[in-house]
Amino acid sequence: MNVRDLVNSSPPPATAVSPCIPHSPDQYIQRGHPMSASGSIPPSRTVSPPNVDSRKASIVLIGMRGVGKTTLATITARALGWELLDTDIVFERQYCTSIVDFVASQGWEAFRQIESDILHDLLRTNRTEKVIACGGGVVELERNRALLHAFKGSQGLVIHVLRDKDAVLTYIRDSTHFPPYYHESAKEAWNRREKFFRECCSFHFVSLTVPIPPGLPDTVTGDQTLALKPVEDDFFRLLRFVHGIDTNKVPVGRGAPRSYCLSLTFDDVAQAIPKIEDLSLGIDAWEIRVDLLASLDFTFLAFQIAILRQHSPLPIIFTLWRAPNGDRPLDPEVTKNTVDALFKHALRLGVEYVELDARFPRSIVEDVVSLKGNTTIIGSFYDTTRNLSWNGPEAQLVYNSIVGMGADIVKIVYFAQSYEDNLSLQKFTAKVDRPIIAINLGAEGQRSRVLNHVLTPVSHPLLPRVSFPGQLSFYETQTTLCSAFSTLLPKKKYYLFGCPIAHSMSPTFHNTAFATLGLPHAYELKETSTVQELANVMRSPDFGGASVTIPYKSDIIPLLQHVSRHAKIIGAVNTISPIPGGGGYTGDNTDWRAIKTCLLRYLTPANAVTCTTTALVLGAGGTSRAALYALYHIGVINIYICNRTRRNAEALAREFERLDPLLNIRVLDHLTVPLPIYPPPTMVISTIPATSTDGANPDNGSQLIDIGLHPDHLSPLGGVAIELAYERRITSLLALAEEKRAAGVAWTGVEGIELLLEQGYEQYRIWTARRAPKAQVRQKVLEVYHRSWGKGLRVRTADLP
Incomplete structure (x- = not known):
């Protein structure tokens, strides 16, 4: 991942950032990158990182040579309008020689001392609005490690950049830009420095290797920079999380829609990627069962998280079960110190959720909670005795204990002895004030899985194994809600308002999406000659919402009780939704999005x-x-x-x-x-x-x-x-x-x-609080589109629906 012209070109100075964007990274990221589809909620406690006071704090990148620090720093500096500082470039400019030639004549020790002085000077005088890329060996000296540790603790961010080891070692072997290692191989240096990088960093970022299209020597093509787009997106996803701009959380407060999570039970997340579209249907978060993975190696775990993030915007729950509640217990050799280190590693990876068993040692819980930053803590308790009851005093004691440990979300799993245990569960959850995942196991407890409101664990037939016996698929929960609990998921009718609209693609889009996710709704055309006719349709008790096209995008506004700021500025509404509680109707515009x-x-x-x-x-x-x-x-x-x-x-x-x-x-x-x-x-x-x-x-x-x-x-x-x-x-x-x-x-x-x-994906999210099944919808819409276009049908072009 090394595009030389991009790497060597100077980013615009800080003053060159667009003046309509306030000169700070958070404002750029907030306006320049869309929020997650699932929405976001404010951090539950401290702002991550805990000791950084300003989002303008400089960002320091460390890692082995060849991982792409300078390329990533250049991309980041360009995006934020900050200045790029590279310790290697500073050295070569100050000493008017290349590092290769200097090391050949003066030796590594002399270079390390000068590099250390440069690092100290840069960190002392550039504490804000700088992106600083460090040489791969800065962690060799204890003096530098202490400096980086202090910097990450109180002044700014130190991010350890990782990349595929084999690709990097190949790059180092073939490169003429670096002097050779002395007394050891590049692989040995990598293995020795890994611990130093972890100790010195605030967060890890895995820069997954991307194929760079070939170009002419000493040139860079637009396709080469476009190839780096996924790296840019993933890095800014981390920065948005770290700075609390978009913590990518699932809404769980009062009035929030039902949410679901799927546990990836593969021993390597890469095995899930070919199936990721189907696996993600309807869910709001992924759970990674770390104890089911092939390895607990820190680098392996970092790549597991990175691979999943590259292919999905959904938040991640990091779960490590302490007891054999699933089909495979933790290795007995996984000691208390290892468990503590694994959770701290998860925090450095910036995972959105960490599940902590309430029976973990208190020291582990306190450590993780104190360092959680913008990570949400799910405190869990699984009754393996099958003796506890929601009616007994133990349930409240368990709940209080989980809240007391600092959990943001409570998770309690009991075993249902009878159908009435589900009613007791409902009574218990109704009286607590903390978001709760409450589930009964066993055949009698299936009702509780359907009725649970927050991050309900679901399964999928494409998984290699179930995470927990008795789990339903997302499709099954929706069809059960519709058939057995119709008041919780009532059938709704959705429309397209406009004239003429006979050849609109919208019914194909939305009816395919409803059917794929097991939702009972229907979408149909409503062609009228006057806007007044639409008011009667909107007053129907089963009205779920409507798309609006010409000529009614502006004329519909007087019928609405609320119009989004975006739609007001644009002067047009293309999406209508009922306001909960009978408060009328609200209008929005998804064209601009x-x-x-x-x-x-x-x-x-x-x-x-x-x-x-x-x-x-x-x-x-x-x-x-x-x-x-x-x-x-x-x-x-x-x-x-x-x-x-x-x-x-x-x-x-x-x-x-x-x-x-x-x-x-x-x-x-x-x-x-x-x-x-x-x-x-x-x-x-x-x-x-x-x-x-x-x-x-x-x-x-x-x-x-x-x-x-x-x-x-x-x-x-x-x-x-x-x-x-x-x-x-x-x-x-x-x-x-x-x-x-x-x-x-x-x-x-x-x-x-x-x-x-x-625009249809966004409409669907507004109406259902679910992500549209994009692959299925796209396939069906394009099929109808090509068939219609082939017949010469003229589709309206002044609007999108």
């Missing part, structure tokens, strides 16, 4: 948004408002609108400029070559129809509209081209992006059907 998601997904680290970033929006109609808002939300302040009716575009520009005095929106009434835009745009969004029909000769079919786009209109640094029209797979804009890519410029084209899917 779909645009934002696609922009961030494909914008390369090399094109991180700064104050000089430019974007071009084609069209000034209703959907362009969502495009402008999405651009503003990711920090773009230099936006150009091209529209044939200049007056409409200027009115739109003036309206949006009132959002922020730093916004600079300019209007073009035609596209010239070259454009009066510098630098050229790295984001182009088309909100206009892609085709037109010859009114005199309708049998001629639709023709692509040529608005004068030219290859020079797109940045030579690459970028993202988004087409909101979806009546054609390839439009003029997408063809141009493909032409640029064929010429070696990393432009990514995003089809309109992708935007349709993204």
Whole structure:
């Protein structure tokens, strides 16, 4: 993972960050990266890391040579607008020689002393808004280890970067950029330093090796930087968690929806990845049963967490059972000290949840709770005697003990002797004030699994073994809720409001999603000639929500009791939901979120948004408002609108400029070559129809509209081209992006059907509090889309539903 030009180029100075984004990493991350689909709740106790007072505290990266520290530091510095400092580069600039030549003439000991002085000076004078990449051997000296330990404790973050050992050792062996190790091999040095890195760091980050496309010598391509996008995403997920910006937690308070977790019972998480889409259906969190893994080696565990995170945004519960409650007990040689070290290691990995058995030694519990930061503690108690009852005094004593140990969520598992034990469980949970996972085991206790509200453990037929006997699948819990407890999961009707809507893809989308997750709901079209007819539909007791398309996106607003801030700014609502408790209806807009998601997904680290970033929006109609808002939300302040009716575009520009005095929106009434835009745009969004029909000769079919786009209109640094029209797979804009890519410029084209899917995923989450089954929905929608498109059906393009 070493793209030399990206590594060696200097990131923008701190003052170069976009002025519309407050100059601090948390604000950038919050606006520049979407929150998790499951939502987030504030930290339950201390802010992680516990002793860091400011989110502006400098970030120090340590780890073996070749793990990608400088590359990661460069990406991070660019994204945050901070300064990058590299101890190796500082050394070579100060001494006007390469490290290879210096070590060859002066020896390693002399180099280590100078490196130590450089490290001390950098950490003393750069405590905020710096990303500092350290050489692989800084942990060799006790003096440096003490300094890093003190720095992580009170001043900033020290993050240990890990990478696949074999790949790194191969890189070191073949590289001419580093001097050879003396008296030992690179592998021996790695093994000896591992303990030092763990002792010195606040957190671990595993930079999973990604394939970098080949390029010419001394050049870097956009595709090479795009290949690093997963590394950037994973690292900022860690930073968001550490700084408490998005702790990626499952909502568990009053009024929160039911939540579910699935225990991955593989001995290697990598075995689950080919099945990850199916395994994740309906669930809100993963549980990693550490005691079932093939190894308890710290590096192995770090990679297990990293692999799962790379393929899923869901939070992780780290579980280590102390007693043989499952099908395999802990190894007897797993001592108290090892258990303590494993939980501390989990905290350094930034896992969202840790489950602590209430019968663990008190010293372990106190250690973990005191260091938990933004990790949520689930305190658990499993009755293996089968003698305890929810009616007896022991239940309250167990609950009080778990709360007293500092747990944020209580988990109590008993064995049901009769059906009435489920009723006793319900009475007990109704009187406690802490979020609780309460389950009865055995055949008589299955009802409790269905009715449990918080992080209900479920199983899946694709798992190699069950985590606990008697678990149901998510699908089974939903169908049981619907059939046996219909008041808890009542059937709802959802609609698309608009006219004309006969060929909409929305019924295919949502009915496929409902059926896949075992939900009893239905989605249908409601085509009306006036908006007033919709009020009667909304008043129906089984009304669950509605998508809204033209011509009612604005006209529907007077019928709503609440409109989100986003929808108010955009001036359009495309999603309606009933307010719980009969409080009327609320409206939101998911179009802009779909645009934002696609922009961030494909914008390369090399094109991180700064104050000089430019974007071009084609069209000034209703959907362009969502495009402008999405651009503003990711920090773009230099936006150009091209529209044939200049007056409409200027009115739109003036309206949006009132959002922020730093916004600079300019209007073009035609596209010239070259454009009066510098630098050229790295984001182009088309909100206009892609085709037109010859009114005199309708049998001629639709023709692509040529608005004068030219290859020079797109940045030579690459970028993202988004087409909101979806009546054609390839439009003029997408063809141009493909032409640029064929010429070696990393432009990514995003089809309109992708935007349709993204906004629908968000609608589904709003209505059901569940993530849409994306793979199944996408497959079905594309099947219908291709069949309809092949028949020549003209799909509306001024809206997404």
